[in-house]
Amino acid sequence: MRMTRTDRLNALSLAFGVIVLAVLLFPLYWMINTALQPGAAMAELRWVPQTLDLGNFGRAWESQAGNLLTSMLVALGAVAVCLVVAAPAAYALSRLRLRGARTVVFGTLITQMVPGIVVANALYNAYVELDLVNSYLGLVLADASLGIPFTIILLRAFMVSIPEEVLEAGMVDGAGRLRVLLSVVVPMSRNALITGGLFTFLFAWSDFLFALTLNTTDAVKPVTLGIYEYIGAHVGDWGAVMAVATLSSIPAAILLVVAQKYVAAGISGGSIK
Amino acid sequence: MTTIASNAPASADRERSRTPDPGVAAARRRRRILSQWLFIAPAVLYMLAFFGYPLVRNVVMSFQQYTPATYFTGEAPFNGLDNWRAVFTDALFGASLWHTLLFTVGSLAGQFAIGMALAVFFSRRFPLSGIMRSLLLLPWLIPMVVAGTVWRRVLDQETGVLNEALQGLRLTSSTIPWLSSPDFALLSVVLVNIWIGIPFNMVILYGGLQEIPKEIREAAVLDGASPLRAFFGVTLPMMRPVVTVVLVLGFMSTVKILDLILALTNGGPAHATETLGTHTYQLSFLQLDFGQGAVVGNVLILISMVFAVIYLRANRDGLGR
Numbered sequence: 001m002r003m004t005r006t007d008r009l010n011a012l013s014l015a016f017g018v019i020v021l022a023v024l025l026f027p028l029y030w031m032i033n034t035a036l037q038p039g040a041a042m043a044e045l046r047w048v049p050q051t052l053d054l055g056n057f058g059r060a061w062e063s064q065a066g067n068l069l070t071s072m073l074v075a076l077g078a079v080a081v082c083l084v085v086a087a088p089a090a091y092a093l094s095r096l097r098l099r100g101a102r103t104v105v106f107g108t109l110i111t112q113m114v115p116g117i118v119v120a121n122a123l124y125n126a127y128v129e130l131d132l133v134n135s136y137l138g139l140v141l142a143d144a145s146l147g148i149p150f151t152i153i154l155l156r157a158f159m160v161s162i163p164e165e166v167l168e169a170g171m172v173d174g175a176g177r178l179r180v181l182l183s184v185v186v187p188m189s190r191n192a193l194i195t196g197g198l199f200t201f202l203f204a205w206s207d208f209l210f211a212l213t214l215n216t217t218d219a220v221k222p223v224t225l226g227i228y229e230y231i232g233a234h235v236g237d238w239g240a241v242m243a244v245a246t247l248s249s250i251p252a253a254i255l256l257v258v259a260q261k262y263v264a265a266g267i268s269g270g271s272i273k
Numbered sequence: 274m275t276t277i278a279s280n281a282p283a284s285a286d287r288e289r290s291r292t293p294d295p296g297v298a299a300a301r302r303r304r305r306i307l308s309q310w311l312f313i314a315p316a317v318l319y320m321l322a323f324f325g326y327p328l329v330r331n332v333v334m335s336f337q338q339y340t341p342a343t344y345f346t347g348e349a350p351f352n353g354l355d356n357w358r359a360v361f362t363d364a365l366f367g368a369s370l371w372h373t374l375l376f377t378v379g380s381l382a383g384q385f386a387i388g389m390a391l392a393v394f395f396s397r398r399f400p401l402s403g404i405m406r407s408l409l410l411l412p413w414l415i416p417m418v419v420a421g422t423v424w425r426r427v428l429d430q431e432t433g434v435l436n437e438a439l440q441g442l443r444l445t446s447s448t449i450p451w452l453s454s455p456d457f458a459l460l461s462v463v464l465v466n467i468w469i470g471i472p473f474n475m476v477i478l479y480g481g482l483q484e485i486p487k488e489i490r491e492a493a494v495l496d497g498a499s500p501l502r503a504f505f506g507v508t509l510p511m512m513r514p515v516v517t518v519v520l521v522l523g524f525m526s527t528v529k530i531l532d533l534i535l536a537l538t539n540g541g542p543a544h545a546t547e548t549l550g551t552h553t554y555q556l557s558f559l560q561l562d563f564g565q566g567a568v569v570g571n572v573l574i575l576i577s578m579v580f581a582v583i584y585l586r587a588n589r590d591g592l593g594r
Contacts, residue, residue: 024412
């Protein structure tokens, strides 16, 4: 059977797409490939693992399991704080006609422009005074700040589109604003809340700056800080370092597979086109 | 607290309001406004504490003398313009500023060009294009420190796969010191950051492309314009708002990058990859001179704010909603 012009174009596009993908994802392939091969002798490193060797992962897990757990706890804590703070604000900013609401939205946008190191600079000093250095609470609060403005903007944009009648129906039944938020707006905004939560999780999981600057001891050590110190101490042991890198990329990989529609929505939604 | 609980009485007020009483009405309005602000207050306080306070504190700190002893004595006396003078007369500041400029402009140009090319490519539907597009997001989703670590492995002079491949293909005769030579380090860091930024640019530009009616582009092509002419003459101008947003957001996230550079080069070799971000970090957290760190931080804020204005102008419509 002869190929039509469209078929040929599709085949060409597919081939080109595979090449682009292969080139751009190669470093990540290499990370997994290195992690799966035994020994640190890089001269023997193959392009494809010959046997499945999980020795590197064993060593990585031994040293980083606690840090991975810390990252998980801190990130989940940040998500909780973020949603509790951002959802009511987004609701009020999208619905209630308040004088000053515009200023708040403006301020929310401005926060996105404050460099993290500037925040860390001042925050460290404040944390010393408040005794929040080397604490889970301190890191959770700092990491939540990475997601709050983003989530407010995202949720507000979504809540604007909820029909006024739906909310009024809730009010007529005698529910107060808080009840309407909890029993009408929140369920309706489920997807936007998931998106905001996912991104806050990713921001907090990826956070390195606050982990590095707000902790002076090993008491609270997320995996991003763990890998940074690990590479300093085990610079020859690439297999184990890449195993740590692989382990700490897992949330991103899971999100991409399980929640990809939210991820794409979040990236473009966060830009407030 | 009481105001939230007062929502039920507020609806009782509404019943009564059929017999208007100016005093009661005003009180009710005040209470309603107050209860509404309670929804926003936590977020406002949070943002004031985590963004507003640092902005102000950094300005104050830049006029204070911090030493390691400050953490025992708690004293950071004001020292006028000493920090500013010290920072501005240090050659490293000028170098950091220059590196930041090169890093930012180079990263943005690369991210945008490749991101746009991929957005155009993927706006043609072909088998598996959707799956490929989402897989391409991975570099953006993994922690930057992890990306930096992985690339450090790939770019390693002696055992890195890039040099191995280049030599295998006989493109270079000797290994290239990607991260270990001052001549290459900044370029390498820019290349890695381009890699990280491609997905973000692609996704947003792809979204922008989808919003342009196909007919308009087709009409241009029918009129005899080459696809390239049609792109630059019709598509690109129509995407201007999206392009502005992408570039400004890209600028803002690039200008302050710290973790990637720390993971790749730690600012070295010989300060070749020192930027305003890493310089602030070095001054504050390694030399424990928070006053001088704050000076560099303030410069970083100033640069960001200029672009913030551009961004907000570009977003004026979004704000008005």
